[in-house]
Amino acid sequence: xxxxxxKPSRDICQRGTSLTIQCQVDSQVxxxxxxxxxxxxxxxxxxxxxQGSEATYESGFVIDKFxxxxxxxxxxxxTVSNMSPxxxxxxxxxVDAGGSGETQYFGPxxxxxxx
Amino acid sequence: xxxTTQPPSMDCAEGRAANLPCNHSTISGNEYVYWYRQIHSQxxxxxxxxxxxxxxxxxxxxxxxxxxKSSTLILPHATLRDTAVYYCIVRAYNAGNMLTFGGGTRxxxxx
Numbered sequence: 001x002x003x004x005x006x007k008p009s010r011d012i013c014q015r016g017t018s019l020t021i022q023c024q025v026d027s028q029v030x031x032x033x034x035x036x037x038x039x040x041x042x043x044x045x046x047x048x049x050x051q052g053s054e055a056t057y058e059s060g061f062v063i064d065k066f067x068x069x070x071x072x073x074x075x076x077x078x079t080v081s082n083m084s085p086x087x088x089x090x091x092x093x094x095v096d097a098g099g100s101g102e103t104q105y106f107g108p109x110x111x112x113x114x115x
Numbered sequence: 116x117x118x119t120t121q122p123p124s125m126d127c128a129e130g131r132a133a134n135l136p137c138n139h140s141t142i143s144g145n146e147y148v149y150w151y152r153q154i155h156s157q158x159x160x161x162x163x164x165x166x167x168x169x170x171x172x173x174x175x176x177x178x179x180x181x182x183x184k185s186s187t188l189i190l191p192h193a194t195l196r197d198t199a200v201y202y203c204i205v206r207a208y209n210a211g212n213m214l215t216f217g218g219g220t221r222x223x224x225x226x
Contacts, residue, residue, distance in 0.1 A: 001161075103149070111156075
C-alpha cells in the first residue's frame with residue numbers, strides 16, 4: 001500500500017486569497033488524483049495529474065481556479081485560487097497503487113474553511 | 116462507470132455481522148466491484164474488491180451474485196470503530212480510471 005501525506009491538514013482562509021495544498025507519496029506512482037468533498041457530500045473528482053503532462057480536469061473544474069503541479073512521481077500540489085466561501089471543502093489526493101491500478105489509496109485530506 | 120445504489124443508512128449492533136447491500140445492475144463484464152469506507156474526518160480507506168468470485172480479507176468479505184448485478188459487503192463482527200460511510204463503486208480494472216463515488220451507506224454501529 002502507499003502512504004500519502006497532505007499539507008496543510010486544515011486551514012482557515014480569507015476570500016480572494018489562494019491556498020496551495022501539497023500531496024506527498026512514499027513511493028513512485030504514475031497517476032495522482034485530486035478530489036473535493038463538500039460538507040455533507042460525497043467525493044467529486046477535480047482532476048487527474050500525470051507526471052510530465054498537464055492535468056486533466058473534470059467537467060465543472062478549470063485550470064485557472066485549480067492549478068495543479070506534478071513535478072515528479074512522488075509529489076503534487078493543488079492550488080485553490082481566488083477563494084470564496086463555496087470553496088470550503090475537504091480536498092483529498094489519491095494514487096493508483098502499482099501499474100495495474102488495482103486500488104486507490106487516499107491521503108488524510110485538507111480541511112479548508114473560507115471566510 | 117456503472118452506477119450503484121446503496122441504502123443511505125443502516126444500524127448494526129456491536130459484535131454482530133453488518134451486511135451492506137449494493138445494486139449495480141448495469142455493470143459491465145470488465146468492471147470490478149470495489150468497497151471503500153470513510154470514517155469521519157478521514158480520507159477514504161480501501162476495503163476489498165472483486166470481479167465475480169466471493170472475496171475475503173482481514174477486514175471483510177465480499178459476496179457477489181452470480182449475475183453480478185448486486186453484491187454485499189460483510190463485516191463479520193462489527194465494532195464501534197466500524198461506524199463510517201461505506202461506498203460501493205464499480206470500476207474497470209486498468210490504470211487511470213478514477214473512482215466515481217455515490218452517496219454511500221452510513222453505517223452506525225451501536226453498543
